[in-house]
Amino acid sequence: MEHFRMGEMDLHLFHEGRHTRLHEKLGAHPARRGAKEGVFFAAWAPNAERVSVIGEFNDWHPGQHVMERRGGMGIWEVFVPGARVGQHYKLQIASHMGGSTIDKADPFAFRQAPAPDTASVVADIAYRWGDGAHMKGRSKSGLRNAPMSIYEVHLGSWMRVPDEGNRMLSYREIAPKLADYVAKLGFTHVELLPLTEHPFYGSWGYQTTGYFAATSRYGEPADLKFLIDTLHQRGIGVILDWVPGHFPHDAHGLASFDGTHLYEHASPLQGYHPEWNTYIFNYGRHEVRSFLLSSALFWVEEFHADGLRVDGVASMLYLDYGRKHGEWVPNEHGGRENLDAVALLRQVNESIYKQVPGVETIAEESTAWPLVSRPVYLGGLGFGFKWDLGWMHDTLKYLALDPIFRKFHHRSLTFRGMYAFTENFVMALSHDEVVYGKGSLINKMNGDHWQKFANLRLLYTYMWTQPGKKLLFMGGEFAQWKEWNHDTSLDWHLLHEAAHQKIQLLVGELNRAYREEPALHALDVDPKGFQWIDANDADHSVLVYERRGTREEDWIVVALNFTPVPLHNYRIGVPGAGAWEELINTDAETFGGSGHGNLGAVQAAPVPWQGRDFSLSLTLPPLGAILLKPRREAPPAGP
Numbered sequence: 001m002e003h004f005r006m007g008e009m010d011l012h013l014f015h016e017g018r019h020t021r022l023h024e025k026l027g028a029h030p031a032r033r034g035a036k037e038g039v040f041f042a043a044w045a046p047n048a049e050r051v052s053v054i055g056e057f058n059d060w061h062p063g064q065h066v067m068e069r070r071g072g073m074g075i076w077e078v079f080v081p082g083a084r085v086g087q088h089y090k091l092q093i094a095s096h097m098g099g100s101t102i103d104k105a106d107p108f109a110f111r112q113a114p115a116p117d118t119a120s121v122v123a124d125i126a127y128r129w130g131d132g133a134h135m136k137g138r139s140k141s142g143l144r145n146a147p148m149s150i151y152e153v154h155l156g157s158w159m160r161v162p163d164e165g166n167r168m169l170s171y172r173e174i175a176p177k178l179a180d181y182v183a184k185l186g187f188t189h190v191e192l193l194p195l196t197e198h199p200f201y202g203s204w205g206y207q208t209t210g211y212f213a214a215t216s217r218y219g220e221p222a223d224l225k226f227l228i229d230t231l232h233q234r235g236i237g238v239i240l241d242w243v244p245g246h247f248p249h250d251a252h253g254l255a256s257f258d259g260t261h262l263y264e265h266a267s268p269l270q271g272y273h274p275e276w277n278t279y280i281f282n283y284g285r286h287e288v289r290s291f292l293l294s295s296a297l298f299w300v301e302e303f304h305a306d307g308l309r310v311d312g313v314a315s316m317l318y319l320d321y322g323r324k325h326g327e328w329v330p331n332e333h334g335g336r337e338n339l340d341a342v343a344l345l346r347q348v349n350e351s352i353y354k355q356v357p358g359v360e361t362i363a364e365e366s367t368a369w370p371l372v373s374r375p376v377y378l379g380g381l382g383f384g385f386k387w388d389l390g391w392m393h394d395t396l397k398y399l400a401l402d403p404i405f406r407k408f409h410h411r412s413l414t415f416r417g418m419y420a421f422t423e424n425f426v427m428a429l430s431h432d433e434v435v436y437g438k439g440s441l442i443n444k445m446n447g448d449h450w451q452k453f454a455n456l457r458l459l460y461t462y463m464w465t466q467p468g469k470k471l472l473f474m475g476g477e478f479a480q481w482k483e484w485n486h487d488t489s490l491d492w493h494l495l496h497e498a499a500h501q502k503i504q505l506l507v508g509e510l511n512r513a514y515r516e517e518p519a520l521h522a523l524d525v526d527p528k529g530f531q532w533i534d535a536n537d538a539d540h541s542v543l544v545y546e547r548r549g550t551r552e553e554d555w556i557v558v559a560l561n562f563t564p565v566p567l568h569n570y571r572i573g574v575p576g577a578g579a580w581e582e583l584i585n586t587d588a589e590t591f592g593g594s595g596h597g598n599l600g601a602v603q604a605a606p607v608p609w610q611g612r613d614f615s616l617s618l619t620l621p622p623l624g625a626i627l628l629k630p631r632r633e634a635p636p637a638g639p
């Protein structure tokens with residue numbers, strides 16, 4: 001049992017804000033004292049007058065297992081003989097602030113009872129992994145120069161069982177289905193909306209109460225590990241959403257944990273989130289930093305996550321986020337930057353990249369905060385990547401326009417070139433874009449039925465060929481008409497229709513090209529990997545650009561026509577002679593197009609054009625994109 005108790009070094013690190021494995025010391029751990037089997041419980045409640053463990057092992061009697069306080073550090077401990085894995089329990093805390101008593105879930109529990117129950121559960125999270133090859137093969141240098149195409153998933157609504165009351169699939173049920181589907185479409189990663197325990201299903205996990213507990217809605221912690229293991233064994237990385245920006249005010253959760261503002265900032269001007277009606281962590285409190293730091297490391301180490309997508313980073317960075325004048329407190333320098341949150345984010349990123357090489361962190365950050373994805377030693381926040389939300393807003397707004405007016409908004413497409421390499425970007429078409437009345441991606445597209453699909457094919461090809469990593473929310477890959485609803489399954493029946501099959505086929509082909517062609521990923525975050533050929537043809541609403549890899553022969557030329565008018569004899573400059581093959585043509589009948597194209601290949605002519613010595617005379621398909629690759633002659637056969 002002594003293995004679980006906090007030693008002097010643990011206490012020192014905890015109170016300095018540098019402990020990265022608090023979950024090994026606090027919470028509930030099956031243990032032995034002498035010949036007796038039981039569970040060792042430990043909690044942090046510095047302002048408590050008394051703390052008891054109540055549960056199934058003592059008929060919820062508060063006086064039977066009173067915890068012992070260790071010194072003046074606020075740590076409480078007790079060994080409960082006979083307690084065992086699977087039993088429900090809570091911490092009953094009597095505060096010295098007015099003598100109030102409240103029953104709390106354990107913040108360090110590995111498992112919570114299914115909602116609406118609010119009890120914690122003694123858990124054994126041991127699991128025998130089979131993903132050794134995947135873990136060994138993770139690049140220690142990260143994914144900056146590797147393909148990274150992410151399929152974003154909400155587990156509760158990806159696929160349900162209509163014949164059984166529309167029930168959700170468990171972790172173990174969904175594992176082979178999701179792995180097969182993602183492998184078939186060629187995505188490199190799955191990103192799972194938060195699976196940390198949350199009392200309200202409709203929050204999609206973004207209002208967390210259990211920062212160390214996998215939600216019990218889909219099974220036990222070992223079942224989630226099975227899901228991740230299954231994906232890993234199919235060569236698919238797993239990114240988990242993590243939410244350190246706020247937490248809900250549910251009575252059994254972190255709020256007023258020991259009768260005082262322990263986890264949240266005491267001032268409502270700093271500790272309350274007015275937009276989300278939630279509490280904000282006190283990032284300046286050392287013990288809270290240790291709590292969050294340990295949570296982050298827990299998911300990447302214990303659950304083998306390949307990355308963390310950190311939600312709501314902008315809300316953490318700014319003291320005035322969502323607040324009017326006079327409703328926020330400036331920092332010590334009079335500014336609006338939350339210096340304590342900045343320090344926490346840097347510490348989390350430094351710890352992950354140092355202790356778990358090969359894992360990436362991704363910031364959902366919606367402002368112009370500089371150096372989000374640059375190292376801490378350069379003054380950055382230390383993230384590996386940042387979502388490019390500016391590109392998403394500009395592009396979706398553009399594609400909603402009637403093509404007649406697009407020439408007046410051409411800069412919406414080209415503006416990204418001004419900042420594309422200021423950060424390591426993930427281009428995200430996420431769940432946020434298909435909820436709250438925004439409509440599905442296909443319904444955001446302008447035009448009739450055929451034009452909507454053509455515009456969507458154009459959008460995806462534009463995204464997959466721009467520098468940066470890719471993310472697409474589930475349902476978008478087959479053009480679901482309905483807005484996402486977390487209470488129902490995706491509309492899989494649409495795949496009986498040719499148009500939806502063909503858009504899914506295109507997504508798979510884009511993923512294949514992205515993975516197989518170094519020009520499309522090797523310099524994803526390097527300006528050497530991208531060059532405009534023609535960014536200024538607003539009259540025709542055409543973009544032409546070149547992608548390059550690290551080798552001289554790694555070239556891809558991309559031409560996009562954002563009007564429904566096919567353009568014949570359209571000349572573009574290219575960097576080399578010979579035949580240029582159509583690698584992908586989104587107007588091919590295979591993808592649901594009208595069949596305009598260039599018969600598979602075009603011969604470059606020695607006609608200087610757009611600053612290049614050679615050029616191609618092309619047919620640009622309506623609302624279409626073509627990817628061109630120089631044909632490499634096969635070496636002569638040997639004797």
